[in-house]
Amino acid sequence: MRAQSGHDPFDLQFEADDDFGPSSDADWRPAGPAPSERREPVEDYSPAPRRRAEAFDDLDAPRPAGSVGDNPVHDMIASAEAAFGDHAxxxxxxxxxxxxxxxxxxxxxxxxxxxxxxxxxxxxxxxxxxxxxxxxxxxxxxxxxxxxxxxxxxxxxxxxxxxxxxxxxxxxxxxxxxxxxxxxxxxxxxxxxxxxxxxxxxxxxxxxxxxxYADPSAPFLGRQIAFCGAKGGVGVSAIAHNIAYAISEGLGANAVLVDLDLPFGTAGLDFNQDPLQGVADALGEPDRLDPVLMDRMMARCGEKLSLFAAPASLDDDYNIPPEAFEEVTQKVRAAAPFVILDLPHVWTAWKRRILLSSDDLVIVATPDLASLRNTKNLVDLVRRARPNDTPPRLVLNQVGVPGRPEIAAKDFGEALGLIPALVVPFEPKLFGQAANNGQMLAELAPKAKTTEALAQLAQQISRREAPVAQKSSLLAGLLRRK
Missing domain, CATH: 3.40.50.2300 (Response regulator)
Structure with missing residues (x-):
């Protein structure tokens, strides 16, 4: 709106007492019921004072594992988020x-x-x-x-x-x-x-x-997906790396995997890569990071997956300010539609900031009491700080260790108000062989149930469907026989 300066910007030869009846033009349709000539009573915008909107109460309801598109409220929020991304x-x-x-x-x-x-x-x-x-x-x-x-x-x-x-x-x-x-x-x-x-x-x-306030010239921002472990040793890196591979290779989407566990990161080992430069170099001089330098620092792990590897070295104390992590991750988000962050099991200002600013958060836990306590603390923190976002996704890993007392997945989820998005059985031979070979599960055992379950979780996170394999024509088959 503009102030008057000899001319009323609102005045377009339209009188305030003109009649406002329904329009026959069908090119524009506002949200809600069809326009009417008389104003009807309307519902309140939101709930009673100091209560969250009722529609958002459903966001905390458990979501069945392996389900896609089975919760209308989740899907509505997810669609809205996907539509306008993370533009602040x-x-x-x-x-x-x-x-x-x-x-x-x-x-x-x-x-x-x-x-x-x-x-x-x-x-x-x-x-x-x-x-x-x-x-x-x-x-x-x-x-x-x-x-x-x-x-x-x-x-x-x-x-x-x-x-x-x-x-x-x-x-x-x-x-x-x-x-x-x-x-x-x-x-x-x-x-x-x-x-x-x-x-x-x-x-x-x-x-x-x-x-x-959307800026058409603003750089593209991909979806940032943070993977966080409830405690050390729960296998968060293995889950994050396989999800990144499933999004890029299984769903055909460009993705970047960022290993932020600078002294102990395993992404380079898991993908059989040993790049000369990586994310630590970018964090050391974030102001110099441009698309050309970023491309040189990242290793290619496939046609659509790039890796920002950690140095995995103890030669440095890595005293990096929190602002550097934010600046680097923002620049990486301009490089691909999906950015997967593998977070270390430390609690710092930069990690808290990344958890609360990511588009999606996946918490990996094992079915024990310490994991349950830590997961509850994380979920409570995220729900308070992100009241309009979908709740974190819970992955229960290493379930069924012989001789170990465990909390049942149902009881674990009920204590958090979440149903696990994925329950991964204890399969040390499968995961161990993949790690030793520098392979992902989809490469080593594409038909395994765990591989298929990870692919389903990747679809939920990316909101994409797996591409349908095109059947070869009869003519092509005859030509091959000849």
């Missing part, structure tokens, strides 16, 4: 003037989203009328959100008044009640940045606001 909002001030308390709860819930962590959000009561009074003698913020459930003529009249005090460059988002195409188009013509109607959930609000 810039460091801006957002003022919201709401009419209903539950709308304020929804916005406060959205403000805790990791994509809005750099914003400063203030929620006030009074709606559009209060905003008019507030900005008579003070500048408007970069983003102003106003709620007005009044009829269209009154809404437009108040927006005309707001235009007189609104600073140039300020964006205005209107939360209304009339799901009307004609009203929407008129608001857009008058300079409103976005018009939203209920039902509106926090993630939808975040997405709408993010779109206002």
């Amino acid at each position: 909002l810039p460091r801006i001030t957002i003022h919201a003037f709401i009419e209903r308390p539950r709308t304020g709860d929804m916005i406060e819930h959205a403000a805790r989203d990791r994509r809005m962590e750099r914003t400063s959000v203030t929620v006030r009561d009074g709606g559009l009328s209060a905003a008019l009074l507030a900005y008579q003698n003070q500048p408007t913020p970069p983003l102003l959100v106003v709620e007005c459930c009044a009829a269209a003529p009154e809404l437009l009249a108040q927006l005309d008044q707001l235009a007189e005090v609104c600073d140039p460059g300020s964006k205005v988002v209107v939360l209304g009640a009339a799901n009307d195409i004609a009203l929407y188009r008129e608001l857009m013509r008058r300079g409103v940045s976005e018009y939203l109607v209920p039902p509106l959930k926090p993630l939808q609000f975040v997405r709408s606001v993010s779109n206002l």
Whole structure:
């Protein structure tokens, strides 16, 4: 919206008392029910005060292992995440003037989203009328959100008044009640940045606001998938490496595997690679890392998989600032659609930051009490810090060790409010032979049940289906026989 300067930017020969009936144009369809001539009662945007939105309560419900697309709420959130990726909002001030308390709860819930962590959000009561009074003698913020459930003529009249005090460059988002195409188009013509109607959930609000600040020239960002072990020795590296291989070779997607266990990383061994440079060199001088240098530092493990290997050396103390890890991982994300991070079993500021900023988090645990305690601490931390994201995926590894007392997978999951996405049996011969050969399970035993289960988990994480093998034609078969 722009302030008046001899000309009202809202004034396009449209009168505030004009009738807003349904439009016959089918090119645009807002979310929710079909537009109607009269405003119908609407549901509240979000739940009662200080409670999370009910739709998001389902995100904590257990998800059956090996299932893809069987939970509508998970799929809705996953689709929304995939649609606008991990683009964070810039460091801006957002003022919201709401009419209903539950709308304020929804916005406060959205403000805790990791994509809005750099914003400063203030929620006030009074709606559009209060905003008019507030900005008579003070500048408007970069983003102003106003709620007005009044009829269209009154809404437009108040927006005309707001235009007189609104600073140039300020964006205005209107939360209304009339799901009307004609009203929407008129608001857009008058300079409103976005018009939203209920039902509106926090993630939808975040997405709408993010779109206002999307930079078409910004570099591409791939999905960052962090693999974390509940304790040492649970096999997180083996799971992460096989998932990276399954995404690249099995699903045909370009991927980068980053081994961040600098002194003890095993990615180079597992893929039979010994690169001269790796991720430690990039972390030492993150400002010099460009696509050309990155390509030289990464080893090729296949047609679509690149490896950023750890030095696996004790010659250095690796006193690397947390900002370097963030800068390097952000640059790596511009290199491929999928970035798999193999995290070491240490607790540092940079690891916490990576866990909370990744698009997906996979926790690998063994069925014992120490793993259960540590996994619960991780899950609780992530749920508090990422209320709008899907919960972490749980992989129970090394299940069925002879003679070892174990917690049943069902009991382990119930204690966390999660059903394991994958239960991997104890198969020391299979995993040991693959590690000694520098191979992945899909190379050594492509038909093994564990290999197939890992492929299914890769599909869940990547949200991709395995390519269908094309059958050769009868003519091709006859030619081969000749």
